[in-house]
Amino acid sequence: MAHRTVAELEEERLEILAAQRDRAAFAPLYERYVDQIHAYVYTLTHDMEQADDVTAATFAKAMEELPRFEWRGVPYSAWLYRVAGNLVSRERRRPGWIELEPRMLPDAGADPALHAEENDRADEVRAAVAGLPHDQRQAILLRFGGDLRNREIAEIMGRSEGAVKLLTFRALTALRRRLGAPLPAERLSRSGS
Amino acid sequence: MTVEDRLDAALGGDIVAFAASPDVAPLVDTGDEVLGAFAGWTLDPARRAEIYAAALAIADAAGFGGRVRALGLDRRVQAIAGGAVVTLAAAAAVAIARGRRHTAAPLRA
Numbered sequence: 001m002a003h004r005t006v007a008e009l010e011e012e013r014l015e016i017l018a019a020q021r022d023r024a025a026f027a028p029l030y031e032r033y034v035d036q037i038h039a040y041v042y043t044l045t046h047d048m049e050q051a052d053d054v055t056a057a058t059f060a061k062a063m064e065e066l067p068r069f070e071w072r073g074v075p076y077s078a079w080l081y082r083v084a085g086n087l088v089s090r091e092r093r094r095p096g097w098i099e100l101e102p103r104m105l106p107d108a109g110a111d112p113a114l115h116a117e118e119n120d121r122a123d124e125v126r127a128a129v130a131g132l133p134h135d136q137r138q139a140i141l142l143r144f145g146g147d148l149r150n151r152e153i154a155e156i157m158g159r160s161e162g163a164v165k166l167l168t169f170r171a172l173t174a175l176r177r178r179l180g181a182p183l184p185a186e187r188l189s190r191s192g193s
Numbered sequence: 194m195t196v197e198d199r200l201d202a203a204l205g206g207d208i209v210a211f212a213a214s215p216d217v218a219p220l221v222d223t224g225d226e227v228l229g230a231f232a233g234w235t236l237d238p239a240r241r242a243e244i245y246a247a248a249l250a251i252a253d254a255a256g257f258g259g260r261v262r263a264l265g266l267d268r269r270v271q272a273i274a275g276g277a278v279v280t281l282a283a284a285a286a287v288a289i290a291r292g293r294r295h296t297a298a299p300l301r302a
Contacts, residue, residue: 030248034241039234056244060251125230143204144224145231150201165197172200172220175227181219182226 058084136171
């Protein structure tokens with residue numbers, strides 16, 4: 001998996017500067033990250049309504065904090081994930097919090113008849129991730145959902161880079177045990193790309 | 194080098210680490226699959242727009258409230274706002290009373 005290039009990071013820095021001057025220019029940042037943040041929150045909460053609410057609150061906080069945001073050379077998503085994670089933790093501490101069973105819903109925008117097998121498998125994979133212990137789940141989501149580096153993940157989670165590597169190893173071992181090998185079609189499509 | 198380090202290197206695209214570590218190859222495959230599963234998570238445009246609208250509404254509401262709280266003015270603002278409501282209500286009552294007098298007079302005339 002490829003991390004963000006220097007040029008891509010520079011482009012993002014300029015987008016943030018533009019958004020700091022004019023909030024309307026925040027839209028491209030929202031468009032780039034809303035799916036990732038939503039998937040992250042949903043996988044942590046297992047609740048679609050809560051995923052919508054926390055995602056909205058995350059971007060609201062992002063807009064509010066824009067004037068004070070300082071670029072540190074890491075993807076903007078690292079900051080968004082940290083805010084979203086904190087909001088989920090705060091929700092979790094509320095008295096009414098109920099941990100639901102992992103049950104990943106199919107993509108609402110997708111044609112259900114199209115690529116049914118791949119969609120079923122993707123749902124199965126996301127459900128397996130949702131069923132991991134909290135720390136492992138977070139490490140996997142930040143690495144594979146958020147495309148972040150170990151040091152960025154470590155900072156978000158308040159852990160060492162070594163701990164993040166260990167969590168990733170344990171999570172992937174558990175996922176492999178649960179899911180088995182990827183579907184042959186997926187292997188073919190990946191090797192062809 | 195620990196197995197976690199070798200997995201990390203292989204996940205990072207280190208072909209040498211991948212080739213030298215047949216034990217982590219299945220985990221790299223699974224990581225690839227997880228990557229694909231989350232890349233496919235796409236909200237439909239209507240839902241995106243709804244969430245963005247909600248974010249804007251929260252940011253605007255929180256902006257004013259946050260600034261007030263940060264300055265420790267919330268009680269004072271409430272008191273001022275409360276006072277203003279009382280003043281406005283009193284002014285409105287006077288205006289209505291005057292209006293009644295003004296409209297009542299021609300009727301009597």
